[in-house]
Amino acid sequence: MKHVTSYKISKYVVILFIVLSVGTYWGCQKENPVNPTSSTTVIDDAAASVATAIGANNGGALDQIGDIATITSAVGLGNEAGAILNKYSADSAFGAVTKSYDSTTGWWTLTLSRHRTGDFGSAEFNRVYEYQFLDKDGGFQKYWLTGTDTAYSIHFIIASGSGELQTLHIAHHLVSLSGEWLVTGTNTHVITINTVTGGDYHRVASDTITGENAVRTLNNTLTMKFIGVMVPRGGRLHLVSEVSGTITGTYHADITFSSGSLYVEKTIDKTFTITLGGDGSCSIDMGGRRFLANLTLGEIRR
Numbered sequence: 001m002k003h004v005t006s007y008k009i010s011k012y013v014v015i016l017f018i019v020l021s022v023g024t025y026w027g028c029q030k031e032n033p034v035n036p037t038s039s040t041t042v043i044d045d046a047a048a049s050v051a052t053a054i055g056a057n058n059g060g061a062l063d064q065i066g067d068i069a070t071i072t073s074a075v076g077l078g079n080e081a082g083a084i085l086n087k088y089s090a091d092s093a094f095g096a097v098t099k100s101y102d103s104t105t106g107w108w109t110l111t112l113s114r115h116r117t118g119d120f121g122s123a124e125f126n127r128v129y130e131y132q133f134l135d136k137d138g139g140f141q142k143y144w145l146t147g148t149d150t151a152y153s154i155h156f157i158i159a160s161g162s163g164e165l166q167t168l169h170i171a172h173h174l175v176s177l178s179g180e181w182l183v184t185g186t187n188t189h190v191i192t193i194n195t196v197t198g199g200d201y202h203r204v205a206s207d208t209i210t211g212e213n214a215v216r217t218l219n220n221t222l223t224m225k226f227i228g229v230m231v232p233r234g235g236r237l238h239l240v241s242e243v244s245g246t247i248t249g250t251y252h253a254d255i256t257f258s259s260g261s262l263y264v265e266k267t268i269d270k271t272f273t274i275t276l277g278g279d280g281s282c283s284i285d286m287g288g289r290r291f292l293a294n295l296t297l298g299e300i301r302r
Contacts, residue, residue: 039212040211040212040262040263041262041263042255042263042265042268043268043270043286043287043289044291044300045207045209045216045218045255046218046220046251046253046268046270046286046287047272047284047286047289047291047293047300048169048170048207048209048299048300049170049205049207049209049218049220049222049251049253050222050249050251050272050274050284050286051284051291051293051294051298051299051300052165052167052170052172052207052298052299053203053205053222053224053298054224054247054274054282054293054295054298055120055294055295055296055297055298055299056236056239056240056295056296056298057116057118057119057120057123057296057297057298058116058120058121058123058165058167058172058297058298059114059116059123059125059163059165059174060298061201061224061226061247062239062240062243062295064127064129064158064179065193065229065231065239065243066235066236066239067112067127067129068154068156068181068183068191068193069191069231069232069233069234069235069236069239070234070235070236071131071144072144072151072154072183072186072191072233072234073144073233073234073235095112095113095114095115096112096113097110097111097112098110098111098112099111101142103142105132105140106132106133106140106141106142107130107131107132107140108129108130108131108132109128109129109130109159110128110129110130110131111126111127111128111129112126112127112129113125113126114126114127119296119297120165120167120296120297120298120299121165121166121167121168122165122166123163123164123165123166124163124164125161125162125163125164125165125174126160126161126162126163127158127160127161127177128158128159128160128161129156129157129158129159130156130157130159131154131155131156131157132154132155133146133151133154133186134151134152134153134154134155135149135151135152136149136152136187138153144186150186150187151186151187152184152185152186152187153182153183153184153185153186154182154183154186155180155182155183155196156180156181156182156183157179157180157181157199158177158178158179158180158201159178160176160177160178161174161176161177161178162174162175162176162177167299169209169210169211170207170208170209170210171207171208171210172205172206172207172208173205173206173207174203174204174205175204175205175206176202176203176204177202177203177204178201178202179195179199179200179201179202179224180195180196180198180199181193181194181195181196181199181226182194182196185233186233188233189232189233189234190230190231190232190233191230191231191232191233192228192229192230192245193226193229193230193231193245194226194227194228194229195224195225195226195227200223200224200225201223201224201225201226201249202221202222202223202224203220203221203222203223204220204221204222205219205220205222206218206219206220207220207253212260212262213259213260214257214259214260214261214262215257215258215259215260216255216256216257216258216262217255217256217258218253218254218255218268219253219254219255219256220251220252220253220254221251221252221253222249222250222251222252223249223250224247224248224249224274225247225248225249226245226246226247227245227246227247227248228245228246229243229244229245229246229247229276230243230244230245231243240280240295240296241278241279241280242278243276243278243295244276244277244278245276246273246274246275246276247273247274247276248271248272248273248274249271249272249273249274250269250270250271250272251268251269251270251271251272251286252267252268252269253267253268254266254267255267255268270286270287271286272284272285272286273285273286276295280294280295280296281293281294281295281301282295284300
C-alpha cells in the first residue's frame, strides 16, 4: 500500500513539474517575445550605401579619380574631352563632354554627362569639374604637357554632380556632389590624391534598398577625406586593381521603411575608414565591423 501511494505521489509530482515548467516558459515568452530576426542591420545598409558612393563603374568617387588619371596623360593632350569619354581606354561609357579654358586664371571647366551599363546595373550622371595644371613651381600651364615638360600637379575641383543608379538591390539618386583634391606626381607613372583642407568630398543622396522582404530608403549625407590615394596615371585600365590609400569619413542617414521591417533604427550617424587594397577591393570599417567591397561594382561582398 505504501508502494502504491508512493507511485501516485511521484506521478503527481512529475505532472505538477511539467505544468509549472510550461507555465514558466510561456510566461517568459510573453515577457520576451521571440520575433523573427534578419541578418541585415542598419550598419549593413549604411555600409552598402558607402560602397555605392565609391564604386568605379557606377559614378562613385573612383569614377572621378579615373577621370583625373585619364586627363593626366598624352592622350588627354589638347583633347581631354576625347580622353575622358574613354575613346582611348577600356570603358563602356557613352556621353558628351564640353570644356573651356580661362587663360587669365589657368582654370579649365569641363562638363560631362555619362551613361554606363554593366554587371552593376545602369547609371546616368552629370559632372562639372574645374582644374589647373601646375608646373614644378606651382604656376599654371595650359596643358598637362607644355613643350617637353609635364605638369607636376593638378588642382582639381568637383564643382557639382547629380545622377541616378539602378542595381538589383539599390536605387541611388545623387542630389549633389562636391570636393577638392590636390593631385601630385603627375609627372610620374603614379599620381597621389589628397583632399585639400576644407574641400572634403561631399555627397547628398537617397538610397532605396530592396531585400529580405523589405524596402527602405536612406536619405544620406556622406563626407570623405582622401589620404594618400595612389593610382596609375594615364587611364582607367589598371585603376581599380592598383588603387591604394585611405579614405576616412562620416555618414548620416534618415531611414524610412516603405515595406516590411528589418531593424528599429530611424537614423544613423557613423564614422568609417576605407582601406583601398590594391587588388580590386577595399575594406570598410564602420560601427565596429569590417566589410569587404568590390570597387568596380561598388557593392559589398557578403
